[in-house]
Amino acid sequence: MTSTAPTTPVRTRFAPSPTGYLHLGGARTALFSWAYARRFGGTFILRIEDTDLERSTPEAVQAIIDGMQWLGLSHDEGPFYQMKRMARYREVVAEMLLQGTAYHCYSSPEEVEAMRERQRAAGEKPRYDGTWRPERGKTLPAIPEGRKPVVRFRNPLDGDVTWDDVVKGPITISNRELDDLVIARPDGTPTYNFCVVVDDWDMKITHVIRGDDHVNNTPRQINILKALGGTLPQYGHVPMILGADGEKLSKRHGAVSVMDYPAQGFLPEAMLNYLARLGWSHGDEEIFSMEQFCGWFDLDHLSKSPAQFNPEKLAWLNNHYIKLADNERLAALARPLLEKEGAQFDGAPPLAQTIALLKERANTVNELATAVQMFYRQPAPDAALVAQHITDAIKPALQDFAARCATVEWNKAALGAMIKEVLAAHTLKMPLLAMPLRLIVAGQLQTPAIDAVLELFGRDVVLARLQNYLS
Known part of the structure; x- marks a missing residue:
């Protein structure tokens, strides 16, 4: 299935929301999408999904770009910003209203919540009840004066949404489980699930590799994309990364921002090698270059089970890559750390030479900088x-x-x-x-x-x- 070359040019994307740092799960998703495009000579696109105006920040955008640059995951197109594509989204909404695949809904948030409360009380799944959905022979309520409508997608009432997930296998969701999704707010701004579909459609995305927290979004996105007449990409939902205690990886497990790792003295090639093995395998191979990884990477060997983050394993890999690294490169990374501690370089041996002597046992560049300090300070033995x-x-x-x-x-x-x-x-x-x-x-x-x-x-x-x- 996926181990053979795709029949159409591969186009993958990494589409983070700039509401915080680039976390390890996002970096792994980016790596898998990048590697798949690289293996088949395809295109890797970076897209910034910045429609959450309250939480998106320029600092977070920069943190994402910095993290991608540190890892060396270069994009071929982009970065594209959703906030700069508002005119395109409004154009598609207008087309859908004309075609009848979307409609204006004048129910207030309070009315929608009230209908959901009635459904919960009756033991039903809470959902929008279709009050404003146009149907043949149906009389719609009078439009409340001065109220601006949302736009809802006219989801199919019957049938199922089925896709063959490249990680999880076949998944089927009944359309009766899905209500009519809001695709534009009263002020005309589009919603997340709608923007994603239009972007994937316009950018001709062929493979969507993302975290399995998006599984519930997929049937809605498939239905919208079908309504637009678009070609469905292949979807693959990768399980989350867990901490050593089996819980979802979080700050209490240590650093989860990618850019915390260079500050701690980790090399990008070690992080890439480690992330590649979190949820993917190639036989018993543990250590490999990114060139090898791109040559091997397929979607068949993505794991269905959550991966467990092991800091000791990452440190072991980092030690391996430190031993292989050019001494001048390591010296350039260690020098600012030494200068911060007041190191004196005049009359002392070249830093690259002391690095060469001591790098065998160092798990991080920070440990290496500490180890070579003896050459750049006056001795003060106990x-x-x-x-x-x-x-x-x-x-x-x-x-x-x-x-x-x-x-x-x-x-x-x-x-x-x-x-x-x-x-x-x-x-x-x-x-x-x-x-x-x-x-x-x-x-x-x-x-x-x-x-x-x-x-x-x-x-x-x-x-x-x-x-x-x-x-």
């Missing part, structure tokens, strides 16, 4: 640790080491060989010399291999810091 490790018994070995430092070739191999010579001359094991050296030079007991650390600090810095303790 007094108790100094007393414990830099004893009178060890100072002769430190003095010997300092003397040899003055002439040894300054590279990791030569330093490693020289350290072994000092250990042999003083009958010591490595920790008895390495721990004091770490405290003196780096100000801490935990570092990578001491010869690699000394090489980066440089001869002058190492000798100067040794002298402070040996003079």
Whole structure:
């Protein structure tokens, strides 16, 4: 079915409402839509559904665009803004009124609520009762003076709406479950479900991949699109992302805004790889590039079950991509964090070199920035640790080491060989010399291999810091 190439050019869309940040669920939907278009040489469209004037903000629009740019999900058309398409929506409403697929309804909100209360009391599903729906031989009520009407879609009264959801399988909803949807408010502004249909129709969308919170909207949108004479896209409703506790992902589970993740030191390729595996699979593959993902991605392997967000798995992936990342790129990301902590770069080793030494164990760029700080600050070891490790018994070995430092070739191999010579001359094991050296030079007991650390600090810095303790 969906694993073979579509017969018509693929056109997908990501259509967020700018009422907040770009959350992980939205980013995953965008990724799936983008990848499907990329696999089949199609078109990926970005559409901003900003008709909710009370909640939509320019800041939220920018947050969505920033998130898409950080992830590298570039769109081919757009961004289109619904508020700039009002004339088009009004044109379609007018056509539907002429054709009889929509009608004016003068029931007030209070009257509609009263009819729903009567239905609830009778044990019926609350819905608009069709008071103003034109029917052959039906006499409509007198139009209340001064009241502006809404426009309602004339939903079919009989039959079913059926579609083969590419994720959930066949879904059927009886038209008797659907009332006549308001498609334009009294002031003429169109409603969400109507705008979505007109946009998908005009933009020739072939595949709609979205969250399963939209399933209930789909039968209404299908009926409107059929009334307009449009071609139905394929719909796929992806289950939501849950937290580790099985509840819907929310702020209490940690960061849910995509743009919180670069601030925490995550790389976009790690986030993309992780999101791709939340609800889709390709055998046992866990780590893959976006080029591989686009080559593999199909709709057959979208999961019917909710995905569970695992921060540890994301951190593991991020560590993998940090180890692969170019050191200069990581240095550019880490430098502002170091500067914020007062790092001094003059006379210190190049940041890309210290990054290369320490990136193996870092799960985030922030952890990496913390790890390399020892190269860009004056050491201030704990007094108790100094007393414990830099004893009178060890100072002769430190003095010997300092003397040899003055002439040894300054590279990791030569330093490693020289350290072994000092250990042999003083009958010591490595920790008895390495721990004091770490405290003196780096100000801490935990570092990578001491010869690699000394090489980066440089001869002058190492000798100067040794002298402070040996003079």
